[in-house]
Every structure is written in structure tokens, then in C-alpha cells.
Amino acid sequence: MAGKPKGKSGKAQQREEGLEKTDNNLPLTSWPQVPMINQKNYYTEYLKREDQYLAYRTLQEENTNRMVREARDKDRALAQGNGVPMANGNGAADNDEDMMDVDDSSEIHGSKIIVIHPGSQNLRIGFANDAIPKTVPMVVARRWKENESEENGGEPLPKRVKIDGEVPEEPEKQFGEEFASMCNTLSADLKARLRYKKIRLMPNSKELVVNYNRRSTPEMITEHNDPHRIEWTEIPARNPPDCITGAAALRIPENSKPRYKLFWPIKNGWLNEKDYKQKNMVLNDYFLVIEDAMKKELGVTRKKDLQQYSCVFVIPDLYEKVLVQTALEEFMRDFGFRRICFMQESLAASFGASYTMTCIVDVGAEKTSICCVEDGMCIEDSRINMKYGGRDVTEFYIKKLIHSHFPYSDINLKRRYDFLLAEELKQKFLSMNETDVVGNTYEFHLRAAGQDTRKYSFRVYDEIILPGIGYFDPSRFNFEGKLDGRRSIVDRSYDLYDNSPNDPTSAAQAMVLQWATQNIPSATIQVAESSTKPTATPAITATPQRDRPLNLLSRLQEMDGTPRSSAANSPAPEGTPQPRQGSPSGDATGANGTRPEPIDDRLRIAEESDRILPIMPLDEAIIVSIRQAARSDDRKMRDFLGGVMLVGGGCKMPGFNTFLEDRLRTILPGMAKEIMVGLPPRELDQQLVAWKGGSVFGRLSSSGNDSWVYQKEYDILGSKLLVQKLMFAY
Structure with missing residues (x-):
């Protein structure tokens, strides 16, 4: 049996054979060695403290800098009061930073904050310390081969019906038999309601109005005798501008050389995809109006000065994330603002009116939004956005006037001076007070470029009240073409990971869409069965064809168990490039450039929603919104x-709040005593309430407003910051 040699130990044998284990105290590698974690007891603080978030650290730095400036200003004031000189031995200031602080402290609070509230027709813009904002028409006039009134063979608006190729001379027939029948029905219903309320009427009021308007002829006034003549925009013969924005665009003569065409970047509360063919063009015009307004109205002429604002x-x-993210990128990259925050319209209106619990009803030019606000937060499932407003009332008003032999029967809303005239007539003469239906006589002046002023007199009967009642019976409005081009150039926002649409929705909005499909068939467009998106110019059909009835609310409940609200946008992984020009940061495409299929049914629901125009009577929509908020x-x-409050220029008619109160009490008689519809307090203009709330919010101290997005944060995280910064679920 073999064994180890006698007289030798095991260590000696290993040493002789070179197998002895030695240690020269040299590490095997220069890389640091990390000891193993004790799996039974270990702890980490990763993302468990607020100071580990960049957004929180930036806010703390701002607060610290503000406290330092205030302390320095206080010391400076005390030193100056005691006669201590605040300069070095050479008589110069201590440093440039002190001089900057002196300038900042002397500025009025809010003078470096610009509040912007864009709308379909007007842009409200101004400094936060201004009493009222500047109002700028949200329009761009571009050099074109023909103006808007010359397009489509000069077809006017409202559109006249042709019989045997010609428009009838009788005003009663110019809009078809259906419109005439509807007017007779509306007049009979109004007369019955006035008799029920014991309001006396002349038996032949309608005939007297028609006969007077037939005999009315205009009075000519020369330009030098017109004290309120209009200054029209002059186009230079040499080097005419490519585009003109704001009020100057609406004052360009129709026969200008060269021709100019008006473009409205916002249509029905959406980006205008009907008149634009490229996304970059509509976004360029959108921000061009804002930029020109800051230069002309606010005096901020250089972009580098915006670094201080x-x-x-x-x-x-109910915003669209594409527009929000595009605005953030544009204001940070191109405009160069120091910081920016976003605020929802209803919340801004509640700030402007100082209401803590209210239902905001915002009737704009082309959209009407409703939302319940409680304790500084918009209740998500109560949000409603309907696509009708003041312009629909204007069009119906003009049609009703022409139907009653309006003396200026050639009025065309596609002409700029006629559009401004129609808005003036609506603001002056429309009313919701039933006692005003007495057949009064009114006057107006028609002013057109290169023509003498014409003074007209006319009478109205029920024409002053019937257009406003259209808010409670929207079927009388014309919805043709409002969905044309929807989703043709601006796609919706998608989640990066599950590829589902993540624009905010609400249970109340789903009920509005459901009502529109069941009661107004013309509000729904039909697409081919194999198509997944509506075409650029979809055809309006009387009866939408589907395999099964559409019920968006129940399908949303089936997916989530509760009505779907705003979906949070998942952050993009590191290294993901941020898209430019309004592309949603959540866009995800496959290797071949195609989008992968979604994992749920939300895409189909979003596409079906895009084919429905959200419409509902105003009083019913308010009750739907409140019921979703009250739960x-x-x-x-x-x-x-x-606490229902009316804001917006579309409902700026005498007696509108009283009329709405009566409608709500009729629907909810058990709560008639509690129903109250009010106007903004302190005689604040209804059109400016949302802007005023934004100015109040912007002047809050940094400790009370932590939703500011700073340049440093945006450079690092991009639009992903919005998930943590915004006051609402994004």
C-alpha cells in the first residue's frame, strides 16, 4: 500500500512537490471587491426620500435661492437705513449677483410671468400682474391664390339651397323646406310657452317684422362722415408679408393684391386637421400667433429675453397629450422660457372666481366643456367636451334673420367684414329673456374696404332668443364637416409599452358620445369595414352601420372594472430619443416602421370615439357631469x-343663467331649491375668468406651487417630468 515517505510531514511533501498554498498579500485583481450582501438583513434607501427626485431638489434649490435673495435684500435695506455704504472701496457694487437681485426685488410681483390661454377663436395673453389680458384673434392670414370667400366657386356661409341650379329669391326657401318647417315649429313652441307664462304678445308680430324688413333700405354714409370708420390693413406693393396674424389678419381687404386666406390653427378645440395638410404647418401657425402676440401686445420682442420669464x-x-408635450418642447427649446406649468381650464376658472366646490360650464366659440371642481382638483370622470359653441349660434342666428327678410340678405360669414358684423349683431341683440320678444327695431352699420358705410335698420321678433335655445336642442345646429380630417395628420398619443391610446377619457364623456349616436345620426361618420382610421374627408351618413350597438361606457367598465380615467404615461427607457414637432413621446413602432398591435381593446374604442362628434343638450350634460362627480x-x-358657474363668451347673453336654471329645475324638480346658476363674481368678464385664474395660480409662491417645470429638469428628463409635475393625473 503506497503512502507518504517516512520522516516527512504532509506540508514538507507539498512544499517539495510545489503544491503548498502560499500568500504573498497581493490582490488577484485591481478591481474593487464588493462583499456579498447579507440576505437576511439588508436595507436600501433608493427613491425612498423626496430629495432623491430631481424635481424636488430643483424646487428646494429655488426656495433656497429665494430665501437668500430675501435675506440679502433685508440686510441691504437695514444697512441703507443705518447709513452704512453698500459698496466696496472702489465705490462699485459687491458683485453682479447683488445687482441682479436689486433689479429682481424692485419688479412688481407677477411681471415676469406670462399667462397664455388659447382658444378656437381668441387667444388671451398677458402678464400675471395685469388686470385683464390682451385678446388676440387666433388666426393667421397667408398669401394664397384666392381668399376663403372665393373658394368652392364662392359658395357662401350659411349655405343656400339651390332649386333648378339657382338660389330662390324668397328668403323663406333659401335654406330648404326642412329649415322652414323647423322655424315654424320653434316659433309655435315659443309662443305657447310665452302664453303659459302670461307674457302678452301682439297677434301679428311676425307679419309686422317681415313687412318692415322688406321695405327697409340702407342709408349711405361717406367715409369722412363716419366717426367709427375702420382702419383696414394695408398690404405694401413691394415685398408683401407672407403671413399676418391676429386682428390685422381680419382687417385685410377681400380684394387685396396679393390675395390672403385665413387659417385658424384651432378648430372645435382640436388642432385644425381639416384646412391643413401637414402637421408642421398647423403647429407652426399655432405658435406663430402666440409669438407675435408676445411681441406686439406684451412688448417682448427678443426671444433671449424670455429666459427671464x-x-x-x-x-x-380633456386635453390631447400630443399638444401638451409639443407645447412643453416648443416653450422650452424654441421660446426658451425659464420655467412653465400647465393648468386645466375648469380649475383655472375656479381659481379666477374663488370657488372651492363648483361645476364649471365653459361655453366657447366652437366647444363647450363641463367639469366639476372640488378642493382644487378637477374630478376626472365629470369632464365633458362637446363640439358646439358660439359660432354655431351665430350661423343659426344669421339663417333665422335671412329667413325673416333681413335687409342685408347677401351676408356671407366667409367674408371677413361680414363675419365681424355677425359677431357684433350676436353680442348686441341676442338675449335669453323671454320678455324681450316684443318686435323691437335695431340698427347696424356695414363697413367694407373701399365702400361707403351703409346704415341698416331692421326688426326682430323671436330671432333674438331662438338661436340661444339651440344649446338645449343642438339638433338645430349644422354639424356638417366638423369631423373632416380628424386624425389625418395628427395621431393620438400611445403608451410606450402596451401601445394603448393614453389620452384622457371620462365616464361622462362616454355617455355624451352614447347620446350622440342614439339621437343625432349625422354626428357619426361611417368608414369601410376594413379600415381602422377615418379618412381625411369622411362621408356623413344618416344611419351609421355597425355589427352591434355602440356602448362606450359599458366597454370601458368591462376593461377596467371602473370607468377609465386619465392613463398615466409610462416613462421612456434611458436613451430613447424625444420626438420633435408634437409627436407623442409614447410612440412605439416596430423594426419595419409599423406599429405593433395593442394588447387590449382600447385602440378600437379610441377609433370609434374619433368617428363620433360629442354632442348633448347643455342642461342634460350638466346633470350627467354632476352625477359622475357626486357618485x-x-x-x-x-x-x-x-354652485354651477357659467364662463366663456358663448353664453354671454342676458338671462342665460336664469333660463338654464329653469331647465335644470324642470329635469330635477326634487332639487329645485338647491339649483343655482351664477356668473363670475366681482363683475368679472365671463370670457376672462380662466385666464384670471391662471394669473392667480402663477403668482403663488414656490412653496404653494410645485408644478413648475424648469429648464434643467427638462434637459435631463424631457416630457417624462409631466407625470410627477402636473397637478392632475397625466
């Missing part, structure tokens, strides 16, 4: 009904 941007309650809580229901 902050921006409060007011957005719709079967009777006390909350009564509180919201007692």
Missing part, C-alpha cells in the same frame, strides 16, 4: 347643483 399655459380639461352622494349632488 415664466409661463402658465391653460389647457382643456350617488346626495350631499355632493346638492352642493354641485348649487
Whole structure:
């Protein structure tokens, strides 16, 4: 049996054979060695403290800098009061930073904050310390081969019906038999309601109005005798501008050389995809109006000066993420604002009116939004956005006037001076007071470029009240073409990971879409069965064809268990490039450039929603919104009904709030005593309430407003910051 040699130990044998284990105290590698973690007891603080978030650290730095400036200003004031010189031995200031602080402290609070509230027709813009904002028409006039009134063979608006190729001379027949029948029905219903309320009427009021308007002829006034003549925009013969924005665009003569065509970047609360063919063009015009307004109205002529300014941007309650992210990128990259924050319209209106619990009803030019606000937060499932407003009332008003032999029967809303005239007539003469239906006589002046002023007199009967009642019976409005081009150049936002549409929705909005499909067939467009998106110019059909009835609300409940609200946008992984020009940061495409299929049914629901124009009577929509906000809580229901507030220029008619109160009390007789519809307090203009709320919010101290997005944060994280910064679920 073999063994180890006698007289030798095991270590000696290993040493002789070179197998002895030695240690020269030299590490095997220069890389640091990390000891193993004790799996039974270990702890980490990663993302468990607020100071580990960049957004929080930036806010703390701003607060610290503000406190330092205030302390330095206080010391400076004390030193100057005691006669201590605040200069070095050479008589110069201590440093440039002190001089900057002196300038900042002497400025009026809010003078470096610009509040922007864009709309379909007007842009409200101004400094946060201004009493009222500047109002700029949201329009761009571009050099074109023909103006808007010359397109399509000069077809006017409202569109006249042709019989045997010609428009009838009788005004009663110019809009078809259906419109004439509807007017007779509306007049009979109004007369019956006035008799029920014991309001006396002349038996032949309608005939007297028609006969007077038939005999009315204009009075000519020369230009030098017109004290209110209009200064028209002069186009230079040499080097005419490519585009003109704002009020100057609406004052360009129709026969200008060269021709100019008006473009409205916002249509029905959406980006205008009907008149634009490229996304870059509509976004360029959108921000061009804002930039020119800052230069002409606010005096900020150089972009590099915007580095000293902050921006409060007011957005719709049911916003589109593409526009929000594009605005953030544009204001940070191109404009160069120091910081920016976003605020929803209804919340801004509640700030402007100082309401803590209210139902905001915002009737704009082309959209009407409703939302319940409680304790500084918009209740998500109560948000409603409907696509009708003041312009629909204007069009119906003009049609009703022409039907009653309006003396200026050639009025055409596609002509700029006629559009401004129609808006003036609506603001002056429309009313919702039933006692005003007495057949009064009114006057107006028609001013056109290169023509003498014409003074008209006319009479109206029920024409002053019937257009406003259209808010409670929207079927009388014309919805033709409002969905043309929808989703043709601006795609919706998608989640990066599951590829589902993540624009905010609400249970109340789903009920509005459901009502529109069941009651107004013309509000739904039909697409081919194999198509997944509506075409650029979809055809309007009387009866939409589907395999099964559309019920968006129940399908949303089936997917989530509860009505779907705003979906949070998942952050993009490191190294993901941020898209430019409004592309949603959540866009995800495959290797071949195609989008992978979604994992759920949300894409189909989003596409079906895009083919439906959200329409519902205003009084019913308010009740739907409040019920979704109250959630079967009777006390909350009564509180919201007692705090309904009207804002926006579309409802700026005498007696509108009283008329709405009566409609709500008719629907909810058990809560008639609690229902109250009010106007903004302190005689604040209804059109400016949302902007005023944005100015109040912007002037809050940094400790009370932590939703500012700073340049440093945006450079690092991009639009992903919005998930943490915004006051609402994004």
C-alpha cells in the first residue's frame, strides 16, 4: 500500500512537490471587491426620500435661492437705513449677483410671468400682474391664390339651397323646406310657452317684422362722415408679408393684391386637421400667433429675453397629450422660457372666481366643456367636451334673420367684414329673456374696404332668443364637416409599452358620445369595414352601420372594472430619443416602421370615439357631469347643483343663467331649491375668468406651487417630468 515517505510531514511533501498554498498579500485583481450582501438583513434607501427626485431638489434649490435673495435684500435695506455704504472701496457694487437681485426685488410681483390661454377663436395673453389680458384673434392670414370667400366657386356661409341650379329669391326657401318647417315649429313652441307664462304678445308680430324688413333700405354714409370708420390693413406693393396674424389678419381687404386666406390653427378645440395638410404647418401657425402676440401686445420682442420669464399655459380639461408635450418642447427649446406649468381650464376658472366646490360650464366659440371642481382638483370622470359653441349660434342666428327678410340678405360669414358684423349683431341683440320678444327695431352699420358705410335698420321678433335655445336642442345646429380630417395628420398619443391610446377619457364623456349616436345620426361618420382610421374627408351618413350597438361606457367598465380615467404615461427607457414637432413621446413602432398591435381593446374604442362628434343638450350634460362627480352622494349632488358657474363668451347673453336654471329645475324638480346658476363674481368678464385664474395660480409662491417645470429638469428628463409635475393625473 503506497503512502507518504517516512520522516516527512504532509506540508514538507507539498512544499517539495510545489503544491503548498502560499500568500504573498497581493490582490488577484485591481478591481474593487464588493462583499456579498447579507440576505437576511439588508436595507436600501433608493427613491425612498423626496430629495432623491430631481424635481424636488430643483424646487428646494429655488426656495433656497429665494430665501437668500430675501435675506440679502433685508440686510441691504437695514444697512441703507443705518447709513452704512453698500459698496466696496472702489465705490462699485459687491458683485453682479447683488445687482441682479436689486433689479429682481424692485419688479412688481407677477411681471415676469406670462399667462397664455388659447382658444378656437381668441387667444388671451398677458402678464400675471395685469388686470385683464390682451385678446388676440387666433388666426393667421397667408398669401394664397384666392381668399376663403372665393373658394368652392364662392359658395357662401350659411349655405343656400339651390332649386333648378339657382338660389330662390324668397328668403323663406333659401335654406330648404326642412329649415322652414323647423322655424315654424320653434316659433309655435315659443309662443305657447310665452302664453303659459302670461307674457302678452301682439297677434301679428311676425307679419309686422317681415313687412318692415322688406321695405327697409340702407342709408349711405361717406367715409369722412363716419366717426367709427375702420382702419383696414394695408398690404405694401413691394415685398408683401407672407403671413399676418391676429386682428390685422381680419382687417385685410377681400380684394387685396396679393390675395390672403385665413387659417385658424384651432378648430372645435382640436388642432385644425381639416384646412391643413401637414402637421408642421398647423403647429407652426399655432405658435406663430402666440409669438407675435408676445411681441406686439406684451412688448417682448427678443426671444433671449424670455429666459427671464415664466409661463402658465391653460389647457382643456380633456386635453390631447400630443399638444401638451409639443407645447412643453416648443416653450422650452424654441421660446426658451425659464420655467412653465400647465393648468386645466375648469380649475383655472375656479381659481379666477374663488370657488372651492363648483361645476364649471365653459361655453366657447366652437366647444363647450363641463367639469366639476372640488378642493382644487378637477374630478376626472365629470369632464365633458362637446363640439358646439358660439359660432354655431351665430350661423343659426344669421339663417333665422335671412329667413325673416333681413335687409342685408347677401351676408356671407366667409367674408371677413361680414363675419365681424355677425359677431357684433350676436353680442348686441341676442338675449335669453323671454320678455324681450316684443318686435323691437335695431340698427347696424356695414363697413367694407373701399365702400361707403351703409346704415341698416331692421326688426326682430323671436330671432333674438331662438338661436340661444339651440344649446338645449343642438339638433338645430349644422354639424356638417366638423369631423373632416380628424386624425389625418395628427395621431393620438400611445403608451410606450402596451401601445394603448393614453389620452384622457371620462365616464361622462362616454355617455355624451352614447347620446350622440342614439339621437343625432349625422354626428357619426361611417368608414369601410376594413379600415381602422377615418379618412381625411369622411362621408356623413344618416344611419351609421355597425355589427352591434355602440356602448362606450359599458366597454370601458368591462376593461377596467371602473370607468377609465386619465392613463398615466409610462416613462421612456434611458436613451430613447424625444420626438420633435408634437409627436407623442409614447410612440412605439416596430423594426419595419409599423406599429405593433395593442394588447387590449382600447385602440378600437379610441377609433370609434374619433368617428363620433360629442354632442348633448347643455342642461342634460350638466346633470350627467354632476352625477359622475357626486357618485350617488346626495350631499355632493346638492352642493354641485348649487354652485354651477357659467364662463366663456358663448353664453354671454342676458338671462342665460336664469333660463338654464329653469331647465335644470324642470329635469330635477326634487332639487329645485338647491339649483343655482351664477356668473363670475366681482363683475368679472365671463370670457376672462380662466385666464384670471391662471394669473392667480402663477403668482403663488414656490412653496404653494410645485408644478413648475424648469429648464434643467427638462434637459435631463424631457416630457417624462409631466407625470410627477402636473397637478392632475397625466
